[in-house]
Amino acid sequence: MSNATADQRRKAEEFRALHAADRPFVVANPWDAGTARVLTGLGFAALATTGAGFAHSLGRPDGQVTREEILDNAAAIVEATHLPVSADLESGFGETPDDVAETIRLAARAGLVGGSVEDSTGRADDPVRPLEEAAERVAAAVAAARELDFPFTVTARAENFFQGRPDLPDTIRRLQAYEEAGADVLYAPALPDADAVRAVCTSVGRPVNVLMGGALPLSVPELGRLGVRRVSVGSAMSRAAYGALVRAAEEIRDHGTFTFGADALPYADLNRILDTGK
Numbered sequence: 001m002s003n004a005t006a007d008q009r010r011k012a013e014e015f016r017a018l019h020a021a022d023r024p025f026v027v028a029n030p031w032d033a034g035t036a037r038v039l040t041g042l043g044f045a046a047l048a049t050t051g052a053g054f055a056h057s058l059g060r061p062d063g064q065v066t067r068e069e070i071l072d073n074a075a076a077i078v079e080a081t082h083l084p085v086s087a088d089l090e091s092g093f094g095e096t097p098d099d100v101a102e103t104i105r106l107a108a109r110a111g112l113v114g115g116s117v118e119d120s121t122g123r124a125d126d127p128v129r130p131l132e133e134a135a136e137r138v139a140a141a142v143a144a145a146r147e148l149d150f151p152f153t154v155t156a157r158a159e160n161f162f163q164g165r166p167d168l169p170d171t172i173r174r175l176q177a178y179e180e181a182g183a184d185v186l187y188a189p190a191l192p193d194a195d196a197v198r199a200v201c202t203s204v205g206r207p208v209n210v211l212m213g214g215a216l217p218l219s220v221p222e223l224g225r226l227g228v229r230r231v232s233v234g235s236a237m238s239r240a241a242y243g244a245l246v247r248a249a250e251e252i253r254d255h256g257t258f259t260f261g262a263d264a265l266p267y268a269d270l271n272r273i274l275d276t277g278k
Contacts, residue, residue: 201227
């Protein structure tokens with residue numbers, strides 16, 4: 001059992017309620033305390049950490065972070081905002097369902113009110129877990145969440161499309177199995193088009209999260225009409241920031257000019273946002 005504070009319980013209930021609203025909401029994805037404060041100040045309703053964005057901030061490729069590092073970063077983000085925070089918990093860390101359950105308990109202790117568990121293996125030769133194994137891990141996460149004294153939201157991710165396996169029927173079977181295992185939110189990143197999004201949303205009975213920020217040209221209202229309840233951007237914001245950095249550096253290197261500064265957030269504005277963003 002956790003000993004959630006009244007504040008954590010409030011955030012958990014607010015986060016759960018957002019999924020039941022009559023229109024979708026965007027959960028923005030910070031990768032550190034500073035970006036959490038910026039996004040809080042810009043008026044988002046909830047935040048969710050990005051594992052890839054955090055790994056990149058450490059100078060590593062996606063996936064090369066430990067559970068302790070992920071949760072320490074998540075705790076810093078929780079401390080930096082008054083908003084509900086969910087976390088990218090990779091595949092739950094560890095080889096067994098018990099390991100996944102312990103990750104959920106540790107996430108709750110870090111102040112989180114939700115977390116996603118994906119069915120990837122981290123192995124290039126066999127990137128997606130067998131369905132039965134993956135469902136057992138989701139069920140373990142759900143069981144651990146139900147033992148808590150607040151409504152921790154478990155998101156189950158089917159990674160087929162993200163891992164280069166564009167199999168929509170199998171993706172839907174997986175999401176249905178994760179729903180049966182008790183997941184509160186279902187998520188299949190990198191769906192290719194509106195038809196796939198609609199097919200997922202109409203095939204399950206739980207709220208669906210859709211990843212945006214890539215090539216899929218759909219707006220939040222359009223996603224809502226397809227049945228989506230939550231929208232995230234994953235590492236897209238962090239990669240946008242790195243894109244600005246690279247373009248600025250290339251301008252200096254190749255041209256010896258500094259026009260990039262015109263698009264930079266003014267010094268005083270950033271200080272103001274960070275001072276008031278919590």
